[in-house]
Amino acid sequence: MAEVIPHWLTKQADLHPNGLAIEMDNGEKITFHELKEKSEQLAKKLAGSGIKKNDRIGILATNSITMVAIIHALSYLGAVSVLLNIRLTEREMNFQLNDAGVSLLLTADSLQEQGEKTNAEVVQSFSEIKKLEQKEIELKKEINLADPYTIIYTSGTTGFPKGVVHTYGNHWWSAISSALNLGLKPTDKWLIPLPVFHVSGLSTMIKSVIYGMPVYLMKKFNTETMHQALLFKNITIASVVTMMVSRLVERLPEGESYPAHLRCLLLGGGPAPESLLEKAKEKKVPVFQSYGMTETTSQIVTLRAQDALRKIGSAGKPLMPAQLKINPLSNDDSIGEIQVKGPMVTNGYYNRDKENRELFDQGWLHTGDLGYMDDEGYLYVVDRRSDLIISGGENIYPTEIENVLAEIPEVKEAAVTGKADEKWGEVPVAFVVMNEEVQPEDMMNYLKKHLAKYKLPKEIHFVEELPRNASNKLMKRKLKVK
Amino acid sequence: MAEVIPHWLTKQADLHPNGLAIEMDNGEKITFHELKEKSEQLAKKLAGSGIKKNDRIGILATNSITMVAIIHALSYLGAVSVLLNIRLTEREMNFQLNDAGVSLLLTADSLQEQGEKTNAEVVQSFSEIKKLEQKEIELKKEINLADPYTIIYTSGTTGFPKGVVHTYGNHWWSAISSALNLGLKPTDKWLIPLPVFHVSGLSTMIKSVIYGMPVYLMKKFNTETMHQALLFKNITIASVVTMMVSRLVERLPEGESYPAHLRCLLLGGGPAPESLLEKAKEKKVPVFQSYGMTETTSQIVTLRAQDALRKIGSAGKPLMPAQLKINPLSNDDSIGEIQVKGPMVTNGYYNRDKENRELFDQGWLHTGDLGYMDDEGYLYVVDRRSDLIISGGENIYPTEIENVLAEIPEVKEAAVTGKADEKWGEVPVAFVVMNEEVQPEDMMNYLKKHLAKYKLPKEIHFVEELPRNASNKLMKRKLKVK
Numbered sequence: 012m013a014e015v016i017p018h019w020l021t022k023q024a025d026l027h028p029n030g031l032a033i034e035m036d037n038g039e040k041i042t043f044h045e046l047k048e049k050s051e052q053l054a055k056k057l058a059g060s061g062i063k064k065n066d067r068i069g070i071l072a073t074n075s076i077t078m079v080a081i082i083h084a085l086s087y088l089g090a091v092s093v094l095l096n097i098r099l100t101e102r103e104m105n106f107q108l109n110d111a112g113v114s115l116l117l118t119a120d121s122l123q124e125q126g127e128k129t130n131a132e133v134v135q136s137f138s139e140i141k142k143l144e145q146k147e148i149e150l151k152k153e154i155n156l157a158d159p160y161t162i163i164y165t166s167g168t169t170g171f172p173k174g175v176v177h178t179y180g181n182h183w184w185s186a187i188s189s190a191l192n193l194g195l196k197p198t199d200k201w202l203i204p205l206p207v208f209h210v211s212g213l214s215t216m217i218k219s220v221i222y223g224m225p226v227y228l229m230k231k232f233n234t235e236t237m238h239q240a241l242l243f244k245n246i247t248i249a250s251v252v253t254m255m256v257s258r259l260v261e262r263l264p265e266g267e268s269y270p271a272h273l274r275c276l277l278l279g280g281g282p283a284p285e286s287l288l289e290k291a292k293e294k295k296v297p298v299f300q301s302y303g304m305t306e307t308t309s310q311i312v313t314l315r316a317q318d319a320l321r322k323i324g325s326a327g328k329p330l331m332p333a334q335l336k337i338n339p340l341s342n343d344d345s346i347g348e349i350q351v352k353g354p355m356v357t358n359g360y361y362n363r364d365k366e367n368r369e370l371f372d373q374g375w376l377h378t379g380d381l382g383y384m385d386d387e388g389y390l391y392v393v394d395r396r397s398d399l400i401i402s403g404g405e406n407i408y409p410t411e412i413e414n415v416l417a418e419i420p421e422v423k424e425a426a427v428t429g430k431a432d433e434k435w436g437e438v439p440v441a442f443v444v445m446n447e448e449v450q451p452e453d454m455m456n457y458l459k460k461h462l463a464k465y466k467l468p469k470e471i472h473f474v475e476e477l478p479r480n481a482s483n484k485l486m487k488r489k490l491k492v493k
Numbered sequence: 494m495a496e497v498i499p500h501w502l503t504k505q506a507d508l509h510p511n512g513l514a515i516e517m518d519n520g521e522k523i524t525f526h527e528l529k530e531k532s533e534q535l536a537k538k539l540a541g542s543g544i545k546k547n548d549r550i551g552i553l554a555t556n557s558i559t560m561v562a563i564i565h566a567l568s569y570l571g572a573v574s575v576l577l578n579i580r581l582t583e584r585e586m587n588f589q590l591n592d593a594g595v596s597l598l599l600t601a602d603s604l605q606e607q608g609e610k611t612n613a614e615v616v617q618s619f620s621e622i623k624k625l626e627q628k629e630i631e632l633k634k635e636i637n638l639a640d641p642y643t644i645i646y647t648s649g650t651t652g653f654p655k656g657v658v659h660t661y662g663n664h665w666w667s668a669i670s671s672a673l674n675l676g677l678k679p680t681d682k683w684l685i686p687l688p689v690f691h692v693s694g695l696s697t698m699i700k701s702v703i704y705g706m707p708v709y710l711m712k713k714f715n716t717e718t719m720h721q722a723l724l725f726k727n728i729t730i731a732s733v734v735t736m737m738v739s740r741l742v743e744r745l746p747e748g749e750s751y752p753a754h755l756r757c758l759l760l761g762g763g764p765a766p767e768s769l770l771e772k773a774k775e776k777k778v779p780v781f782q783s784y785g786m787t788e789t790t791s792q793i794v795t796l797r798a799q800d801a802l803r804k805i806g807s808a809g810k811p812l813m814p815a816q817l818k819i820n821p822l823s824n825d826d827s828i829g830e831i832q833v834k835g836p837m838v839t840n841g842y843y844n845r846d847k848e849n850r851e852l853f854d855q856g857w858l859h860t861g862d863l864g865y866m867d868d869e870g871y872l873y874v875v876d877r878r879s880d881l882i883i884s885g886g887e888n889i890y891p892t893e894i895e896n897v898l899a900e901i902p903e904v905k906e907a908a909v910t911g912k913a914d915e916k917w918g919e920v921p922v923a924f925v926v927m928n929e930e931v932q933p934e935d936m937m938n939y940l941k942k943h944l945a946k947y948k949l950p951k952e953i954h955f956v957e958e959l960p961r962n963a964s965n966k967l968m969k970r971k972l973k974v975k
Contacts, residue, residue: 012665014836015856016814025870026810184496187669191704193678221813222673328508331703332498334635354496374497388507397776 013180015327020047021152031218031225032195033076034244036236038207039403039477041076043223050083050405055145057084059136060115064089067111067361068476071095071126072119074207074230077137079216081117082207086160086179087150093162093174094208097122098405098463103172105130107164110362111174116379156180162361163210165305166408174233174361175305177210177321184354185308186218188330192313193275193299200225202231202240202249205404211250211279214309232441234258234367241269246484252280252404253287253436256298260290268295275299277447279310280404283436288323300324302392307356311335312390324387336375337384345383346393350375377430398487400429405465407439409487412468415461421449426477427468428490441489443470495639495662496777500627501702502529502565503634513707515558515698516726518718523558525705528842531558537627539566542617547845549593549644552603553577553586553608556689556712559619561698563599564689568642568661569632575644576690576763579604580887580945585654589646593656593843638662645692647787648890650968657787657841659692664823666836667790667802668700674795675730675757675781682707684722684731686714687886693732693761696791716740723751731755734762734886735769735918738780750777761792762886765918766947770805776816784808784874787888788858790837794819794872807871808864811835818857819866827865832857840848880969882911882919887947889921894950897943898923898972903931908959909950910972923950924972926958 016022023030032046033039041049062068068090072078085092093111095104108116108131116131124134160179164172185189186287201219203226205212219226227244229236238259240246251259256278263269276291276298283300291298299319303310312335314327329335340347352375359367370377381394401406409427416425423444429437443454451471458467478489498504505512506529514528515521523531544550550572553559562570566572567604573715575593577586582928588596590613598613605618642661646654685702685708687694700706709726720741722728733741738760745751747810758773758780765782773780781801785792794817796809811817817833822829834857852859863876891909897905905926925936933953940949 014662014814015834016836019813019818026813063704178498190672190677194679195672197676223813331501331508331705334499352497354498434669 013155014328015153015155016183018087018154019217020050020086020150020151021394023220024224027223030223032087032219033079034225035074035076035231036227036229036240039076041123043220046076046080050080051087051150052145053077053080053084053140054087054150055148056140056143057075057314058088058146058148059143060133062090062115063157066115067113069093069095069108069111069113069116069126069131070118070208071097071116071122072137073097073122074203074212074228075119075137076228078119078207079228080138081137082161082213082216083220086154087157089151091159091176094213095163096206096208096405097125098465100461100463101128102461103463107172107174108459109162111162111171113338122484154179154226156183161213163208163213163305164409165406172411173363173366175210175357176359176361177357178309180306181355181357182214182217183216183221184332186221186354187308188333188355189218189310189313189437190222192315193277195222195224196247198245198272199247200227200245202227202229202244202246203238204229204237204255205250205252209404210303210305211404216249218289234262238262241273245272245476247271247272248275248277251276251278251298253278253283254403254434256283256291256296257287257434258286260294260296262295263296277301277310277313279303280401280436283429286324288319290318300326302349302390304378304382306370306378307333307351307353308357311353311355312391319387322385323383325391327390328388329390333391334375335384337382340381346381347383349378349380349382349390349392351378351396398428400427400439402429402432402437402439402465403435407434407466409439412439412441412458412466413460415458416443416454418461419449419454419457421447422454424477426487426490428487430469432469438469439466440470440472440490442472442474442477444474451475453488495637497635497637498665499635500569500632501699502532502568505529505702506515509705512705514701515561516707516709517556517558517724517820518709518711518715521558525702528558528562528565531701532562533569533632534627535562535566535622536569536632537624537630538622539563540570540628542615542624544570544572544597547641548572548597549575549595551575551577551590551593551595551598551608551613552600552690553579553598554619554690555579556685556694556710557601557619558710560601560689561624561710563619563936564643564695564698565702566635571633571640573641573644573658575646578646578688578690578887578945580947582943582945583610584943585945588768589654589656592646592654593644617897636661638665643695645690645695647888647891652798654893655845657692657839658841658843659790659839663790663837663839664696664699665703666814667696667792668703670815670835670837671700671792671795672704673813674797675759677704677706678729680727680754681729682727683710684709684719684728686711686719686724686737687732687734691886692785692787692791697732702871703731716744720744723755727752727754729754730757730759733758733760733780735760735765736885736916738765738773738778739769739915742769742776742778745776745778753975755779759783759792759795760784762883762918766913767805774802780968782808782824784831784862784872786860788839788852788860789815789833789835790839792796793833793837796871800871804867804871807867807873809872810870812870816857817866817872819864822863828863829865831860831862831864831872831874833860834858838850880910882909882921884911884914884921884947885917885920889948891921894921894923894940894944894948898925898936899938900943901931901936901939903927903929904936906959908969908972910969912951914951918952921948922952922972923952923958924954924959926956 118126600608
């Protein structure tokens, strides 16, 4: 029997009514009581739009207090938030809206135009919602941890994105496992420079209402703003990707350090180069490497501070109460597929029965990533699943780019691979074999129309043929560009 | 679907192998790795005794590392620990052993004789267990939170004790709700001066393996030992009952205080007099009042430090994720029965289907206690359930004593009530109406034979008749002795 708990925002509004819930980098602030009031009002306004329990509602927004309140509002109605990456193209967005059966799309005012270009039947901007009449309905007082709460799309090896369904329980257990690892202090304040439409940002907004902890939410990452916030805003923890660590370490003047209460920069979204971790160590920047994915509702393996020095390069140990095992590639190989299990792991993708059956092996999730454990049980990730490229914290599946390249009539075949990049960690690079010549600008224009900007190949190499092995299988590793 | 997590002790042995798990007041220490090894060895030795999953195994012991390891050992076998109060008489103990269907009783060496007097088919002392051969069986690697783990008996208004079944989930959620309230620091060390056969002691031993936190375990409460430990053993939290707070506040010299890292004396087992709380405040002893019972797997409502001053007398607010409501006695009364709900609340008593149906109202537990909430939602407990007497942290149900008194042929009728006591909080006092005269010593001897010492009436008043109302109902309140 799934556990039933009081609605977490209502509960925090009772426990910490005047406690700060969110502080934006533009100075806006909201307490837990105010956030609850705002979310309840939005829920009652949205109720007029006919939203029913389990309806999937699209959200297209950059980080803001209203965006977070809308996500909570939908929980008061029992509806499911489908969080859209604002950088998607029209085609990419329509795929997700259609796949999740979204008919109502809620957008930040500045993104209303972008929203209206999609196939969503109804598009409402946050300002329009605020103008609606409140419908006096009974809002949910309790949360059943088995119920679905959010959907975030992630691509896969096929190039067709799949919607990862997170239950309330997945979010709850993710928050608890993080607290059991990092501890929980009444003075904690967590900085989020990452989008709330990503699992890293979203999961921290939910930690906020589970812990009763303030979050410092950045509209958008900016080195100087974040640097100043770490210095002066009593931040104790921040979620980061490699690029941000790199910028911050560079920004921090030689011989200076962040305040001692900054106890963790939780590094997700792909491994960081050792040289960067060494630099961070020199400047006493407390980087905690971690491993996780949308399917695990953010980090599931984290390297603790006390191990940071002696285990550089490791993602750490699976959090309490997660489990991890390596499925060796061969009998005499310690490297194998990383499999994980735990109550923070999704039950599966939305409407993908077949993939879901393949995704799990008796409760163990196939991550598709390769890694090994050392003799003390620390995980080392060798290669992200298949040939996933992680660029500035965004997942890019080569197949998705290859599919669009293949739509260009002049392209005979194409392969995309990742290239190490100082700034973004990795960037996609394309290799194409042409049937006939075409202007590179024309190719790029086509790609720009159909691919989010971060997915655009940074280089296009025209080659005679793609490297294949004896059985004609593409040897992507041979395409690696140094 | 109930959640499955890795075995919590195995997990902590992996995460903090060299972390201190238990330190006894006699200086004995054990790390998480060693505690796991010891518990696994005991499990394999016990496996030879034919213990099967879900078997109820009695444990009769005072606090010790081996006692804790035995409780973990039983979890590796999937068996259920029935924790016996060592102060029970033979008759009381036999009732519980029989009721829970216990055939194997494990005892501390010093209590073996006491154990052998019971009806348990097999009695094994801890030393005898250590001498057994290990049976090579596969121990449990995972915990299903829905499975039962421990049974602790609590009396009821009928005078017949009932076994409260705690699932692993009840313990897990109790630990998590406490962490969400008190926070969680890597430097935390929790002192337990209470018996592990009580839910307060037991639940903290389980917090230890869920948090990876050291516990300072006292064999038995002693003012001087505890005072010195609070001063010199880096204790941050301690579980206490009123009597202990009283002794410590008295012991602490005027003008002195405990180290600043001592952040919480968690006060359970009945309300404390305001005068004592004021004294504690003067000496900066951080007392957190709380409300809970065996059925809620320890505290479910706690007054936080920041509210301690302005809400003296209140038990606080229900912990995240617990719920509380008052079922008013009448329409114009704010006082009513306290009802609670949450994943730390037991699913019911062992083998008591009828009582269990009455115990819950749509998931809400009837506590039988009376209280009210102020306009900010803080709970004030007015009267413990029915006429429960809480003496030195032990629950005493008057009916149980009355039943034994009624067995004495010369006693016509008897009523037992609580009397305020400086040292114990409350003590039981008996009022008896006699058929014919009997020597008070003879009466006491009979009571001593059948009642645990702490249940013995401290006074026996011989009266002509018991106060009854018009409908002949006993008016216990009129028997209150100041």
